[in-house]
Amino acid sequence: MKEDNLEKKAAIKKPDAENPYTLLDLKLTPVKTWSAGIPAVLAAFADLIEEKAVIRGTKALFKMNQAGGFDCPSCAWPDPDDERSPIGEYCENGAKALAEEATSKRVTPEFFKVNSVFELAKLTDYEIGKMGRLTDPVYLPENATHYVPISWDDAFKKIAQHLNELKDPNEAAFYTSGRTSNEASFLYQLFAKEFGTNNMPDCSNMCHExxxxxxxxxxxxxxxxxxxxxxxxxxxxxxxxxxxxxxxxxxxxxxxxxxxxxxxxxxxxxxxxxxxxxxxxxxxxxxxxxxxxxxxxxxxxxxxxxxxxxxxxxxxxxxxxxxxxxxxxxxxxxxxxxxxxxxxxxxxxxxxxxxxxxxxxxxxxxxxxxxxxxxxxxxxxxxxxxxxxxxxxxxxxxxxxxxxxxxxxxxxxxxxxxxxxVRGHSNVQGNRTMMIDEKPTDEQLDRLQAYFGFNPPRAHGYDVVRAIKAMDEGKVKLLFCMGGNFLSATPDTTYTANAIRKLNLIVSVSTKLNRGHLVHGKESIILPTYGRSDEDIVKGQVQIVSTENSMGVVQSSKGMLKPVSDNLVNETQIVCRMAMATLGDRSVVNWQLYHDSYNAVRDAIEKCIPGFENYNERVREKAGFYLPNAARDGKFITKNFGDRAPFTLTELPDNKLDDDEYMMATTRTHDQFNTTIYGLDDRYRGIKNERRVVFMNQVDIEKGGFKAGDKVDLFNYDDGIERIAPLFIIVSYQIPERNTVTYFPETNVLVSINNVVEESNMPASKYVRIKIRKHTPEIFERVKKIEASS
CATH class of the missing domain: 3.40.228.10 (Dimethylsulfoxide Reductase, domain 2)
Incomplete structure (x- = not known):
């Protein structure tokens, strides 16, 4: 039997951590000098057509970002306090995000039965994302090739078993994406703290930390x-x-x-x-x-x-x-x-x-x-x-x-x-207000302790970069992801993928399939949940949740679309059921109360977080309410300088490059939001049907012995390690000399895990030293060797 298991394990093919190294058919169009207009409208509705959600999606568009409607699942730009456009208070990217939530396409247990993890990983992130909405919880056993159905109760039992078998609560980490509501975020951090850890890496650690x-x-x-x-x-x-x-x-x-x-x-x-x-x-x-x-x-x-x-x-x-x-x-x-x-x-x-x-x-x-x-x-x-x-x-x-x-x-x-x-994801700022933070303050923890009656951990936890390193070192054995695509959002893709593979269990709460489900720990569980536009009914009542935008306004969000499946569970209840299964009688928190009532969650937030007085009443006001902001009122209350704001003495950076080096910044296309790829065009920059491009100044192209349209390979050598992003096409562009720009996540592999921002410890993805060489087919073998040696 033991030999059979070894043979089976050897037959398991490791899924690719990267998009396939293939080129499409690049077409260059004129670079735009203006944005939006009729092309934006047409592009937005083209996505509704593609997702076969024209009627369902169009109906929802007129409720998005409207008073009494639902908050856009895309960016965190605020809505007007007074009158909002009756035609549509949304943009092209918001419409695309809604189209993917409202889609008629479904990823069912039968889908996983006929599609192995390895075969799915051969697809691009764009193709994976277009599969549709997840309908049922699924489980990938150790050494298995396919996800299989699992009941919700069994999923929570398995998660609880893994959590309770850890030698130390700090062997778990709880990641959060920016779309999680205030209510779910508050309960999520509350569970992590009662479980005993402040390991709460989140998307802020990669954008505005x-x-x-x-x-x-x-x-x-x-x-x-x-x-x-x-x-x-x-x-x-x-x-x-x-x-x-x-x-x-x-x-x-x-x-x-x-x-x-x-x-x-x-x-x-x-x-x-x-x-x-x-x-x-x-x-x-x-x-x-x-x-x-x-x-x-x-x-x-x-x-x-x-x-x-x-x-x-x-x-x-x-x-x-x-x-x-x-x-x-x-x-x-x-x-x-x-x-x-x-x-x-x-x-x-x-x-x-x-x-x-x-x-x-x-x-x-x-x-x-x-x-x-x-x-x-x-x-x-x-x-x-x-x-x-x-x-x-x-x-x-x-x-x-x-x-x-x-x-x-x-x-x-x-x-x-x-x-x-300018914040990115729709509630990334609200997450931090709700104490999704690996470095909570003593004041925050004191309020939690006074209200709930348990002593939360005081030691700081892991942010994203430190969590990846801890996973690689075997210090973190379980990663729970509340939304997001952890793998594709993080730096140093090969290193991160191999760190994830060392986990005993990774759990993903998701609406759609992504590459993060295909590069996994020894075991993996996917839990399907509601999108922002989905109608959320608890105890027969349609619920509201709340979010905070970039300017500190807290407002309600009420979904209105019939969910894609009867077997979805909202994020708030997922947290509560995980807490009850894991903590059982040793918990002092009334998780059942919060499972059954979002109002009760908001009552608890009001008691624990300043600025949320009369939360349940004020969040239902037409424009929501502003959180306190002393600096907005001209009052600077700082830890080291009292009521004064300090002038800061800073230094100039040393940006010198070797003769064969270029500085690279990663960016996203216009057909993309964070790691979600809506399409293969970058309309404003004149790129059509391709993502594997490197923008270069024409002077650099000629000095380097290249020409526009050449196929090249990109290299980074930080930490004395060779990192390779193979097979890119040079595009001549108006950009400063010795500077280049590429799209993420395709070039995240070049961003060293140690290339971080001083103080915030964020990945420095806009500052990557690279070398560019003409493409050779042999490069793929080198890439495979790097992945194997990692």
Missing amino acids: TSGSALRPTIGIGKGTVTLEDFYDTDVIVIIGQNPGTNAPRMMSALAKGKKNGAKIIAINPLPEAGLFGFRNPQEISGILGDGDKLADLYLPVKINGDMALLKALECFLVDFERKSPGEVFDREFIKEKTTGYDAFVERVEGYNAEELAQLSGVPLSAIYDAAQMIAFKKRIIVCWGMGLTQQPNGVHMIREILNILLLKGSIGKQGAGVCP
């Missing part, structure tokens, strides 16, 4: 300080390291409204993104028949990680302007009353040379001077950023440099001024 790490010590809160209305009444909007046309398309309406009211817009980004230049609002005649709205008044094509030099050059000009016009450029009263460290900061700035800084940034000195003039005599300034900053090794310091400029200007804590980190 850097923002929180930068903001909390300086202004006292790790969130933005502006409201949507601030965009309508401001003087200057700076967009840095962010592509609103793709990543937050509904932001375009706010930018256009601000522009019409007199605001100037400065765009700072290595790529000239369409959404930074023009916007055609499909709900207005000018967006259909006219040229739409010109947005950016000034575009600064900064090098990758040249942002710090650019910001310091801006400061050099501002200090000079202030010297010539004392008190007219800087807000002296604000600086005196609300900041500290001004003199040392100005002394540091005076030691820099603006011309040298401009050369380091890659932006002409004259253009930086123009930007400085645009903000010099204005007070109402908003600075927005995305992962173009947060995924840089010095991202924390760059955000603090942005704060330095705003503090000089007194441009924070007043109407039309402040910081705006």
Whole structure:
């Protein structure tokens, strides 16, 4: 019998951790200089047709982001507080996300019966995602080739058995994606803490952990300080390291409204993104028949990680302007009353040379001077950023440099001024508010202890990067994923995949199939759940859940579509049933109460988290309610500086490259949201029917002995390890020299697990040193050897 098991194990084929290394049929189209418009409308409805959900999906679109409707499962851009568009308060990406939730396609137990894990892994992420909605819980036994049906009760028994067999609660980790509701998130972290661990890696660890790490010590809160209305009444909007046309398309309406009211817009980004230049609002005649709205008044094509030099050059000009016009450029009263460290900061700035800084940034000195003039005599300034900053090794310091400029200007804590980190997934900010955090504060834990009566663990847990390393080292043996696609979202794909394979069990709460279900631990369980648009009925009553958007507004969300299966369980009840199965009589929490009543969950949140007074009443108000934000009110309550915001002294990075090196940043296509691939086009950048491309400057193409259209292989050698992303096509693009851009997750394999942001420990996926060589077929054998040796 033992020999038979060994033979069976040897016959198991290891699923691929990567997308298949195959090219499609790349077509290049003209690069767009404007976004949205009628093409966005057509693209949105094309997805509804493809998913065979035209009637069902169209009905839902008119309820998405509306008062009394459901929150978009895509980005976290806020809804207007007052009137919302009756035509549709959603964007192209939101419509695509809904189409995939509303799809008529089903992934049933019969599907898994005829499709092995290995065969499914041969498909691309796009093909896997298009299979449809999961309908039933399934289980992959150790050494098995196919998932098999499992009852909900048996699934929870198996999870409980694995959890209770751990020698230490810290051998488990509980991951969270950004779409989990406040109610489910609160209970999820509560279970983890009662179980005995703070190992709560989450998607914030990969997107905006850097923002929180930068903001909390300086202004006292790790969130933005502006409201949507601030965009309508401001003087200057700076967009840095962010592509609103793709990543937050509904932001375009706010930018256009601000522009019409007199605001100037400065765009700072290595790529000239369409959404930074023009916007055609499909709900207005000018967006259909006219040229739409010109947005950016000034575009600064900064090098990758040249942002710090650019910001310091801006400061050099501002200090000079202030010297010539004392008190007219800087807000002296604000600086005196609300900041500290001004003199040392100005002394540091005076030691820099603006011309040298401009050369380091890659932006002409004259253009930086123009930007400085645009903000010099204005007070109402908003600075927005995305992962173009947060995924840089010095991202924390760059955000603090942005704060330095705003503090000089007194441009924070007043109407039309402040910081705006543009969050990605729809409730990623709410997750953190609900204490999904590997580093909870003593104050948070004290409140939990006082209300529930157990002593939660005080030691910090693992974030995403540390969790992957702990899995590789055998310190974490069970990973529970509340949503998301952990494998495709994380860095160093080969390393991460092999770390996952060492787990005893991985559990995934999901709506659709993804690659994270195919690269698994010794055992794997998939638990199907509701989407945001699905009607959630508990005890005969249709339930509401709640989310928090990028600007700290908590609002209700009420699904309205009939679920795709009668065998789905909502995330809140999944947590409760797992808790009851695992903790049994030793729990002091009334999990059955929370299983049966979302109102009861909100009552508990109200008692444990400040700002949620009268939660059940206020969340049902038309526009929801704002959470407290002292910095928005001009009050900086910091741990080390009292009621003052500090100026921060930062350093310039060393971005020197070897002669044969390039700097690479990963990005996503317009047909993609996070790891979900909606299609194979990147319409605004002129890419059609291909994802394996590398954008290069034409000068670099020629110097490297390449030509546009060449097939190449990409290499990274961080930590003395060879990492290879094979078979890419060179595309000539307007990008700074020695800089390249590729799509993720295809090039996540090149991002070392040790290439992280200082302080926040986020993967630095926008700062990867690579080498580019002409493609050779033999490269695939090298890739296989690397995977085998790992």
